[in-house]
Structure formats: structure tokens, C-alpha cells
Amino acid sequence: MFEEAGEAAAVVRRQLAANQIAVTALAAQLRAEPPRGALTCARGSSDHAATFGKYLIETRLGVLTTSAAPSISSVYGASADLTGMLAIGISQSGKSPDILSAMRAAKQGGARTLALGNTADSPLAEEADTFLPLHAGAELSVAATKSYIASLAALLHLVGEWAGDGEMLEALHNAPALLGQAWAADWSPMVERLANAQGLYVIGRGLGFGIAQEAALKFKETCGLHAEAFSAAEVRHGPMALVGPDFPLLVFRQGDETADGVDELVAEVVARGGDVLVSGGNVPGAIQLPHPAAHPAIEPMLQIQAFYRAANALSLRRGFDPDRPPLLAKVTETV
Incomplete structure (x- = not known):
């Protein structure tokens, strides 16, 4: 995990x-025939x-984007009219049966399909209308990094070109040095703070919510630490009742339109005596x-x-092997 994350x-x-060439071409096609x-x-x-x-897509392009429930096709065998839609399948292995089923159903329903994956000869890559390789190389640790x-970089690249957002694209091309x-x-x-913790919330909002979800997963799978991800807005609707000195928050804040609201939440929790990272x-x-x-993007x-890097260190500190989480496998073949 440590070595692979360090290669990002x-x-x-x-x-x-x-x-670059493939992303530029796809972006031009999407501008010429915008998906509904x-x-x-x-x-x-x-x-x-x-x-x-x-x-990213909704804020930069104004295109409504939703998450498909794979079980709709893989378990229930149901289908929907997806004419004029863009279906984006993301899978490191490109082999998960339920993701393949969902993408096949999307294509049969009339959607244009795009796959982001790390394996060029995977079933997902071969069946999609367009495949954008992640170029991450071999990833052996069960925990994806x-x-x-x-x-994230592939999504930023596509949306930046699609929207013609030169400022974001320039920032993305500077990202390797910043990484x-x-x-x-x-x-x-x-x-140090979480070495003996029993649980926590991981908070993000907007573009930061997806990394809050990812961090919460990594706490569970590599550190044996229960963590739940919440939006900075949603956490106030009930979950705040647990927050206090023995139940910390990890907060991811970006310098965009969500910043003031996140700062208000952090200040509120600190005032109540809670620990906030x-x-x-x-x-x-x-x-x-x-x-x-x-x-901010x-x-x-x-x-x-x-x-x-910190999660890897925390895993070791808590006595776990971050490369071999219990009961987990690299490719999860959910139906």
C-alpha cells in the first residue's frame, strides 16, 4: 500500500x-452531442x-449525474430507457459481474458507455464504447490507492476538456508535482489521535465528499476502525448527537463555495469540546x-x-497489515 500510493x-x-488525444476527441464528441x-x-x-x-460534472457542466444501482440489472433483471445518456463505468479490475451487467444494460437501454479502468483487456474495457485507461500499473495491495x-485525475481531465476549463486543466497538469x-x-x-480511537466521522462536502467516503473505507479495511462518511450538511441531521471528546471528526475542506459552511461546522464541534482533525x-x-x-477541484x-500515507502508518500503529485486510480480496465479484 505504501509503495503503490507513493507512485500516484x-x-x-x-x-x-x-x-490526451483520446480525451480531447471524446470531449469534442460530447460537446457536439451533449448527453441529456x-x-x-x-x-x-x-x-x-x-x-x-x-x-465535478454537475458543477462544471450542469449535466445531471446519478449513481446506478447495479442490482437493478444484475439481480432484478430490470432495465430503463437511457437513450441519450452517458454511462460511466469505473473499475480497477474491469471484472466485477454486477458492474459489467449494469453497463451492458445501460448500452442496451440506449446509453453511450465510457469505461475507466486499469486493465486494457478487461471485459469492461472491451465492451464499452470508449475506454480510458488509468495507467496506474499493477496494484497488488487489496486497498486501492x-x-x-x-x-480522479481521469475524471478531472475529461471534464476539464469537455467544459473547456483552461484554469482547471492547468491545475491538473501541475498536479503531479503537488502530489x-x-x-x-x-x-x-x-x-496519534486515532491510535486508540473506537470510531469517527469523516466529513466532506461537494467535491470533498467522495474522498470522505474513500477515507472512511480505508479506516475500516486497513485500520480496523469504524468510520462513517457524511456531508458537512447532512451530519447535522442526527449524527451530530454522537460527536464529542471521545468521537472525533476528520474533515476535508476545499477552498470553494463550501468552505464557509465547513468552517462553521468545525467551529461548532470545537466549541462543544469535540476533537476535529x-x-x-x-x-x-x-x-x-x-x-x-x-x-479547489x-x-x-x-x-x-x-x-x-497516514492511513498506512495508522494501520501499522494499530497492529494491522495494511496490505492484507482480513476477509477481503483484490477483486470483489459481486453479482
Whole structure:
């Protein structure tokens, strides 16, 4: 996990160069024939990348994006009219039966299909109308790291070209150097605070919600630590009742339109005597976790890179093997 996560900067640099022609062509096609909506098909870490993609597509392009429930096709055998839709399947292995079923159903329903994956000869890659390789290389650790960051980069690349957002694209092409800085960021305060924790909430909002989901998963699978991801808005609807000195928050904050609301939440929890670890912002009383300054759309990728190094250290600190989580396998063949 440590070695593979540390390769993320090189992966993104390689991917941006290798995919430029294909991404430019696909973006031009999508501008010429705009989809009436988009849907995502994914599980696990890939689904958390899809959450990031939803916020990115809706905020930059105004295209309604929803997550498809794979069981609709794989278990119930139901179908929908998806004429004019763009179906995006994200899978590191490209072999999960339920994702394949959902994407086949989407194509049969009239959708244009796009696959993001790490294996060019996978069934998902071969069946999609368009395949964008992640170029992450072999990933042996059960916990996905560099392939998750590669998925975020691929979504940023496509949406940036599709929207003609030069500022975001420039930031993305600067991301490999920033990922290197993020990998060196000192998140040891998180390791110390959570070494003996029993549970926590991981908070994000907007573009940061997908990485909150990803961090919560990594706490569970590599650290034996129960964590739930919530939106900074949603956590106030009931879950806040658990927050206090013995139930900390890890908060991912980006410098965009969501920043003020996230800062208000952090300040509220600190005032109540709760412990808050936060990447971004500067609320007095919160424990600061650094990441490089960047365009708000790029920040989540940098934050999760810094988190991965700390999560690996926390796993070892708590007596776990981050490369071999109990009861888990690299390819999960859910039907």
C-alpha cells in the first residue's frame, strides 16, 4: 500500500500524457452531442471516485449525474430507457459481474458507455464504447490507492476538456508535482489521535465528499476502525448527537463555495469540546493536517494522497497489515 500510493504522482503524469488525444476527441464528441444526463456504475473505491465525478460534472457542466444501482440489472433483471445518456463505468479490475451487467444494460437501454479502468483487456474495457485507461500499473495491495487517484485525475481531465476549463486543466497538469508534496505532508497528528480511537466521522462536502467516503473505507479495511462518511450538511441531521471528546471528526475542506459552511461546522464541534482533525482552513482549536495549496477541484486528490500515507502508518500503529485486510480480496465479484 505504501509503495503503490507513493507512485500516484508518476501515475497521473503518465496518464495525462498518454490519454490526451483520446480525451480531447471524446470531449469534442460530447460537446457536439451533449448527453441529456450521466449515470455512474461502480463499487467500493471506484464508487467514491464516481461521487467526486458527480459533483465535478454537475458543477462544471450542469449535466445531471446519478449513481446506478447495479442490482437493478444484475439481480432484478430490470432495465430503463437511457437513450441519450452517458454511462460511466469505473473499475480497477474491469471484472466485477454486477458492474459489467449494469453497463451492458445501460448500452442496451440506449446509453453511450465510457469505461475507466486499469486493465486494457478487461471485459469492461472491451465492451464499452470508449475506454480510458488509468495507467496506474499493477496494484497488488487489496486497498486501492494509486488507482483511486488515477480515477480522479481521469475524471478531472475529461471534464476539464469537455467544459473547456483552461484554469482547471492547468491545475491538473501541475498536479503531479503537488502530489509529491502531498505525499511528504506530515499527518502524524492524525495517527496519534486515532491510535486508540473506537470510531469517527469523516466529513466532506461537494467535491470533498467522495474522498470522505474513500477515507472512511480505508479506516475500516486497513485500520480496523469504524468510520462513517457524511456531508458537512447532512451530519447535522442526527449524527451530530454522537460527536464529542471521545468521537472525533476528520474533515476535508476545499477552498470553494463550501468552505464557509465547513468552517462553521468545525467551529461548532470545537466549541462543544469535540476533537476535529481538518485538512484545509484555519479554525482555532482544530488540529490542522497540511496539504499543498491548489485549485479547489484538485485539492481532494492532494488531500487523499496525504491521507493514504497516514492511513498506512495508522494501520501499522494499530497492529494491522495494511496490505492484507482480513476477509477481503483484490477483486470483489459481486453479482
